[in-house]
Amino acid sequence: MSANASVSSVSSLSSAEIARRQADAIRFLAVDAILKAGEGHQGVPLGMAEIATALFTRHLKFNPNDPLWPDRDRFVVSNGHGSMLLYALLHLTGYEKISLSQVMSFRELGSHCAGHPEYDPAAGIETTTGPLGQGIANALGMAIAEAQLRARFGSEIVDHMTYAFVGDGCLQEGVGQEVISLAGHLRLGHLVFVWDDNRITDDGATSLSISEDVAERFRVAGWHVAEVDGHDIEAVSDALAKARKDDRPSLIACRTTIAKGVRRLEGQRGGHSGKLFDTDRQEMSDRLGWPATRFTVPNEVAAAWRDAGTRSRDEYDSWQRRVATLDDATRTLLGRTVEGRLPEGWRDVTSTYRAQAIARKKPAYSIETSGEVASALYDLMPDIMTCCADLEAPTNHKRQLEAFSAANPRGRYVHCGVREHAMGSLANGMAAHGGVIPLAVTYFAFADYERPAMRMAALMGLPVKFIFSHDSIGIGKNGPTHQPVEILASLRAMPNMLVLRPADAAEMAECWEIMLEHTTGPVSLVCARQQLDQLRSDTSTDNQSRRGAYVLAEADGERRVTLLATGSEVALAKEARALLQARGVPTAVVSMPCWELFEAQDKGYRSSVLGAGTVRVGVEAAMKFGWERWLGHDGAFVGMPGFGASGPADALYRHFNITTEAIVAAALASL
Amino acid sequence: MSANASVSSVSSLSSAEIARRQADAIRFLAVDAILKAGEGHQGVPLGMAEIATALFTRHLKFNPNDPLWPDRDRFVVSNGHGSMLLYALLHLTGYEKISLSQVMSFRELGSHCAGHPEYDPAAGIETTTGPLGQGIANALGMAIAEAQLRARFGSEIVDHMTYAFVGDGCLQEGVGQEVISLAGHLRLGHLVFVWDDNRITDDGATSLSISEDVAERFRVAGWHVAEVDGHDIEAVSDALAKARKDDRPSLIACRTTIAKGVRRLEGQRGGHSGKLFDTDRQEMSDRLGWPATRFTVPNEVAAAWRDAGTRSRDEYDSWQRRVATLDDATRTLLGRTVEGRLPEGWRDVTSTYRAQAIARKKPAYSIETSGEVASALYDLMPDIMTCCADLEAPTNHKRQLEAFSAANPRGRYVHCGVREHAMGSLANGMAAHGGVIPLAVTYFAFADYERPAMRMAALMGLPVKFIFSHDSIGIGKNGPTHQPVEILASLRAMPNMLVLRPADAAEMAECWEIMLEHTTGPVSLVCARQQLDQLRSDTSTDNQSRRGAYVLAEADGERRVTLLATGSEVALAKEARALLQARGVPTAVVSMPCWELFEAQDKGYRSSVLGAGTVRVGVEAAMKFGWERWLGHDGAFVGMPGFGASGPADALYRHFNITTEAIVAAALASL
Numbered sequence A, B: 001m002s003a004n005a006s007v008s009s010v011s012s013l014s015s016a017e018i019a020r021r022q023a024d025a026i027r028f029l030a031v032d033a034i035l036k037a038g039e040g041h042q043g044v045p046l047g048m049a050e051i052a053t054a055l056f057t058r059h060l061k062f063n064p065n066d067p068l069w070p071d072r073d074r075f076v077v078s079n080g081h082g083s084m085l086l087y088a089l090l091h092l093t094g095y096e097k098i099s100l101s102q103v104m105s106f107r108e109l110g111s112h113c114a115g116h117p118e119y120d121p122a123a124g125i126e127t128t129t130g131p132l133g134q135g136i137a138n139a140l141g142m143a144i145a146e147a148q149l150r151a152r153f154g155s156e157i158v159d160h161m162t163y164a165f166v167g168d169g170c171l172q173e174g175v176g177q178e179v180i181s182l183a184g185h186l187r188l189g190h191l192v193f194v195w196d197d198n199r200i201t202d203d204g205a206t207s208l209s210i211s212e213d214v215a216e217r218f219r220v221a222g223w224h225v226a227e228v229d230g231h232d233i234e235a236v237s238d239a240l241a242k243a244r245k246d247d248r249p250s251l252i253a254c255r256t257t258i259a260k261g262v263r264r265l266e267g268q269r270g271g272h273s274g275k276l277f278d279t280d281r282q283e284m285s286d287r288l289g290w291p292a293t294r295f296t297v298p299n300e301v302a303a304a305w306r307d308a309g310t311r312s313r314d315e316y317d318s319w320q321r322r323v324a325t326l327d328d329a330t331r332t333l334l335g336r337t338v339e340g341r342l343p344e345g346w347r348d349v350t351s352t353y354r355a356q357a358i359a360r361k362k363p364a365y366s367i368e369t370s371g372e373v374a375s376a377l378y379d380l381m382p383d384i385m386t387c388c389a390d391l392e393a394p395t396n397h398k399r400q401l402e403a404f405s406a407a408n409p410r411g412r413y414v415h416c417g418v419r420e421h422a423m424g425s426l427a428n429g430m431a432a433h434g435g436v437i438p439l440a441v442t443y444f445a446f447a448d449y450e451r452p453a454m455r456m457a458a459l460m461g462l463p464v465k466f467i468f469s470h471d472s473i474g475i476g477k478n479g480p481t482h483q484p485v486e487i488l489a490s491l492r493a494m495p496n497m498l499v500l501r502p503a504d505a506a507e508m509a510e511c512w513e514i515m516l517e518h519t520t521g522p523v524s525l526v527c528a529r530q531q532l533d534q535l536r537s538d539t540s541t542d543n544q545s546r547r548g549a550y551v552l553a554e555a556d557g558e559r560r561v562t563l564l565a566t567g568s569e570v571a572l573a574k575e576a577r578a579l580l581q582a583r584g585v586p587t588a589v590v591s592m593p594c595w596e597l598f599e600a601q602d603k604g605y606r607s608s609v610l611g612a613g614t615v616r617v618g619v620e621a622a623m624k625f626g627w628e629r630w631l632g633h634d635g636a637f638v639g640m641p642g643f644g645a646s647g648p649a650d651a652l653y654r655h656f657n658i659t660t661e662a663i664v665a666a667a668l669a670s671l
Helices: A015-037 A043-047 A049-058 A080-093 A100-104 A134-153 A168-172 A174-186 A214-220 A233-245 A278-288 A299-309 A313-324 A328-339 A346-360 A366-378 A420-433 A444-460 A487-492 A505-517 A567-582 A595-599 A603-610 A649-655 A660-670 B015-037 B043-047 B049-058 B080-093 B100-104 B134-153 B168-172 B174-186 B214-220 B233-245 B278-288 B299-309 B313-324 B328-339 B346-360 B366-378 B420-433 B444-460 B487-492 B505-517 B567-582 B595-599 B603-610 B649-655 B660-670
Strands: A074-077 A162-166 A191-197 A224-229 A250-255 A384-388 A413-415 A437-443 A465-469 A498-500 A523-526 A550-553 A561-565 A587-591 A615-619 A636-638 B074-077 B162-166 B191-197 B224-229 B250-255 B384-388 B413-415 B437-443 B465-469 B498-500 B523-526 B550-553 B561-565 B587-591 B615-619 B636-638
Touching (some): A015 A043, A015 A049, A015 A080, A015 A233, A015 A299, A043 A080, A049 A162, A049 A191, A049 A233, A049 A299, A074 A080, A074 A134, A080 A299, A134 A162, A134 A174, A134 A191, A134 A328, A134 A384, A134 A444, A168 A174, A174 A214, A174 A420, A191 A214, A191 A233, A214 B214, A224 A233, A233 A250, A313 A328, A346 A505, A366 A384, A366 A465, A366 A505, A384 A420, A420 A437, A437 A444, A444 A465, A444 A487, A444 A523, A487 A498, A487 B487, A498 A505, A498 A595, A505 A523, A550 A567, A550 A603, A561 A567, A561 A660, A567 A587, A567 A615, A595 A603, A615 A660, A636 A660, B015 B049, B015 B080, B015 B233, B015 B278, B043 B049, B043 B080, B049 B080, B049 B191, B049 B233, B074 B080, B074 B134, B080 B100, B080 B299, B134 B162, B134 B174, B134 B191, B134 B328, B134 B384, B134 B420, B134 B444, B168 B174, B174 B420, B191 B233, B214 B224, B233 B250, B313 B328, B346 B366, B346 B505, B366 B465, B366 B505, B384 B420, B420 B437, B420 B444, B444 B465, B444 B523, B487 B498, B498 B505, B498 B595, B505 B523, B550 B567, B567 B587, B567 B615, B567 B660, B595 B603, B615 B660, B636 B660
Parallel strands (some): A074 A162, A162 A191, A191 A250, A384 A413, A465 A523, A498 A523, A561 A587, A615 A636, B162 B191, B191 B250, B224 B250, B384 B413, B384 B437, B437 B465, B498 B523, B561 B587, B615 B636
Antiparallel strands (some): A550 A587, B550 B587
């Protein structure tokens, strides 16, 4: 705590005066930290200080001593450049990880107080924000998770709000409208956005680029909207009280002055992140009667903030008591759900599916096998929620799950509409909220629409399952707009993203195992639209895909050629092997469902799979980019030369020379 | 033309009846083509047949004999899955490239009638559509280009409309709202959207995922809105007439029945793209009195459509006369502008800048050097328009250009707001429109928001200049959300995208030359935020960067080590070279501003640059992914292990071990 006894304590203040000074405490901590860092964005903490004070001292349900309390309200600063607002609040209310020394090291390497908030719920940071629009979309996902869990466990156990602070940028971004539209449709009454309507962006007046009534957009989408003076704590608090009661999502549009408190920058373009000077601080502290010493808070004000940190203590205790009175089974289930642990026996489902697929020996639509595994798991794993962007039929993630809706919040299938970006981000929010395992399903070509969200999942290490169908020219006639050729590479380039591309139903079961086990980051499961032969015939119970790549068919004789392939092209490699063997060239086929897992194997294993000294040919109906890692500098590659084309799938494979014959020719030419 | 004399001609029909049957001609061509292809999306051509008839027979200004007529109205089918609507219209009105045989080969490899429309203005296809929202965003860019050129050349020469057909999906996508908001703000009176309000998407009723009044969203954004029965040709035509006169952008919300005409599917989910059967066609032709023979159009109907194709002949001729009366200089400028040719002397500007940079020998902010080159070119190249996503100051693309606005359409600086996705797509639309060279400027980290548009630019081969700042951990304290580490790789993976990352101001001038010369696809110019030393000291007039990579500093002695680097890391490589030379290890530094151009060089050149047989070390403050191409299988790499962190730039470079010492160590370890 930053109270400094050496500072003369301010005494006998009215509660209104205390509240006003609590807001100033935020201002000064922000200014002091930004001055020390030499840079930062003062606009938000200065402009939203009263709003934050109203929320944290009178409405927010939270416990700094147990930041992970499952039934806490979630608080998101979607205008994440205003990070010092969040750090000031967390510090003042007593979050241990946001100590004064952390605040004093704002923006320094290793500080919990990073330039933009970085996901760390134990520190009170519910999600990473900065890229605009992500935070409010996360908040939408949190509110969906809350509503679903509330329906599932009852409001005695789950009953909390999600609040998001939002700036003009978040609402200009398209994903912002996707969120507004979907939240209104779903009538998420526990979701409240508080808009910092300061009419200034980095470029200057918002009137340079927008002239509509933003609040009206929310009304059109079915939101409850209040418009208040954002520097009037009472007015904001009243609006928050009303918002909490309304059964619609609420927008509180707060008219504010950017950088309020720093006279020189108030309402100015430079208020956003223009450089602060010592003289600004001096003028401000003189005028507002604040200690000249940096990073100090008058005792009475510090005490008021400490009190705010304990305001939910009774609610916390009574929640604990209610959980204690649950029957054992429910309490155990709740614990498992909150902690994201998988239920006993889930692996039996995937193992059985694999065994059946191998026994069945029949071609199967790749995406359909993913849907089948999902379906087989749905009953056992009530925490799975499927989010789908208007593509239930083609992606085969079935509506056997009831739709999540205002009327039926127990539903586990979220009709996201044609809103891939919001879908990805709300899935991130679900994962950050906890208690839900989100799947996000769409066409692979539209992974690009979702990509900003996928990057955030990877950065935060959230276990979101991104599932894709229609993964190559194999989709045929819909043409190059719908044929991903570069997206595998672009996702493999992303840190902390597992990219899985199974070759048959057995690998699909294994990839689902990997996906569910993987809790330190997101997974992209990439499925073909078309039928894939059942290639695997082993009855091993070992998950072969878990090592990322493995020898699917060893050479008959001393291996001279190694064919490396993924997904739908493994079958081609297998056919090519037969032809090469017939020509007396011992050839192995390696299936590589996951490069990242293979990269993590020891060198000996990798070398044995890749076949040191053998001729290597890569086969994938995609760009070569990145394959050099496995093929060496001059390795041959059978794949796409560029974008695809519209035509039947088999004609396209021939047209682009991704054929058995081409593989054989490439191998022979390299021998 | 598909009229078939063997079909008994329908005679003495009223004009209303003719119009009705013109709409049916679209229906039957679409159904026949889809039946022949075995798949396709009938929902749009069946549901929008009357709307299209109203537009093409009474309003659209076009000339099938000169599809590239610069002053033609632009027509975009943003709901591009409804491609057969477009092909039917182009065929019926007489576009030579869309012959009956092309229509009959719908969705076959090589057909101009691809699954989704593929950019080919000579065929009447103004842009590639399919990924939802892209078409309307392109249309916005076309309308901006038109308004700017109209202000520049006068409405005698430039005065045309942009019409876009749009489905529910386009309007659910976030980019759709970005477009609505920006178009309303810019008050683009020559832009008209016609919404196919059929209340069905691929998933079923739109009510599954949306419940707002969509038309009201347009009103809120300042659009003129009309709501009509989309099957009433007169009503649609009246609304189009009013829209053309309104000085605001217009939405015509047309209530339609999806798949109208195919009784079994009307208003049904299956109407979108559910399988059609011969019996559907039979029932439809019986009921509507249409020839049983496929791909035939009754003579009188075909003639009416041919007439529609000539409806703008007078306007066309008078436009040609007006152009002929222009003074020589203006006519020459117009020709150069329309054809996208660069003005005489532009290379003098870049050459002079390069020479001055080399002479100056001073560190310079990388993005600022880009802005300086742009500034130096602005007067000479009035066709350059700069689109910027709320980042003028940090990206240094200066407001010396006046803002493009409703009040000042001559402006060349488009304040796009925090709407990167729309910015990229509208830049595509500007390029597709012609007469404008669009720059689209934002932070590199937010390339992901723009990526769906960048992919379309690459696919279409549009010469859009995507300019990025803040390209690495060099941005420092804003942290990992704002530090691209994987985006270079993800863009290098994209076909037909030139990725340029200059190392100093001389390379910046060269990259600008490459960027402006490159007309067959987009370019990504990737700039650092921080200062870069002036590394080049040569006085050669040759553009070294044009070969993609070159030896910046040859080894002193027989080369044993080759350091390969790009952008801000070339300076590190140069320092490392000095240390290695001092230790007696002859070392060369290769700067690689553009991998794609280097890849296109002959093997001899590549080999001489890469240094066959030498130890190679790659240096780039980014992920290694893709570098194996140049480094071989076991080449050393000094770069990022994953996402970045928040802290001062120099501390981050040390933290992630991207240092001169690390380069030296890596080289020595490999010797």
